Amino acid sequence: MNSELHPSKLGTKEYWDKVYESEITNFEEIGDEGEVCRIHRFGIESVKNMVKWVTDNVPISTNPSVLEIGAGNGALLFGLCEAGYPATSLSGIDYSPGAVKLAKAIASSRGYEIAFHACEFLHEDPPGLSHTKREVLALWDVMLDKGTFDAIALSEKDEKGNSPATDYPGRIGRLLKSGGHFLITSCNFTEDELKKLFATTETGLVYHSRVTRPVFTFGGIKGSAYSSVAFQKTPC
Structure with missing residues (x-):
């Protein structure tokens, strides 16, 4: 885990509850759906790129079950709907x-019948899709993260100095189907760091x-504002 990250208000539930309280008011009063970058510090371009990766690597014809962790205002899942993925196979949690x-x-x-759950x-464990068998544990073909791991990594550490994000990779591995894909976009972790963690x-x-x-390029060093890396669960 990146030891240089320090706890921030962005890693607290209280902060996000206040943000979304304001977002709901704006939507109800003027129809403002909220900005992607306002929620997860990424622009709409990152959403488009994640949707494109899914369409390039997970055929719509397979009707994959998709879970977004930390779905926020749902922008990424709406993008998948617009790309042709059935809304009833998509789920978002926050x-x-x-x-x-x-x-x-x-x-x-x-008019999208996407499942969203607190x-x-x-x-x-996230609830399974309504049309699938009620398994003891719902498993997913695709899992997506757009800034959620970043926020968790900014949460308060425990008495031993461990971040709650330490448990996150194991949760992904537990809930992803054999052969399934996990795509994560992060602005706090480099591609190499994400590979090491996941x-x-x-x-x-x-x-x-x-x-x-x-x-x-800044100061002679090349880099990117954020990293998007995909992993696959080793087939059993």
């Missing part, structure tokens, strides 16, 4: 009830591919 309320309201206004991902024996994940990002 630990902020306000985010869930906003995403449901926007989905309803667009869920503490590190401590609760491609482990514990998770059963291996590096699959990356989303090419615009590169900038």
Whole structure:
């Protein structure tokens, strides 16, 4: 885990509850759906790139079950709907009830039957899709993260100095189907750091591919504003 990250208000549920309280008011009063970058510090371009990666690597014809962790206002899942993925195969979770309320309201206004649930991902198993068998544990073909791991990594550390994000990769490995894909976009972790954290024996994940990002040069060092990396669960 990146030891240089320090706890921030961006890693608290109280902060996000206040953000989404304001977002809901704006949507109800003027129809403002909220800005992607306002929620997860990424622009709409990152959403488009993630949608493109899914369409390039997970055929719509396979009707994959998709879970977004920390769905916020639902922008990424709406993008998948617009790309042709069935809304009834998409699900989004967020630990902020306000985010869930906003995403449901926007989905309803667009006529999308996407499932959104309030869920503490590190401590609760996300509900399965309504049309699938009620398994003890719902497993997913595709899992997506757009800034959620970043926020968790900014949460308060425990008495031993461990970040709650330490448990996150194992949760992904547990909930992803054999052969399934996990795509994460982060602005706090580099591609190499994400590979080290997620491609482990514990998770059963291996590096699959990356989303090419615009590169900038500053002080003679080349880099990208954020990283998008895909992993695959090793088939049993």
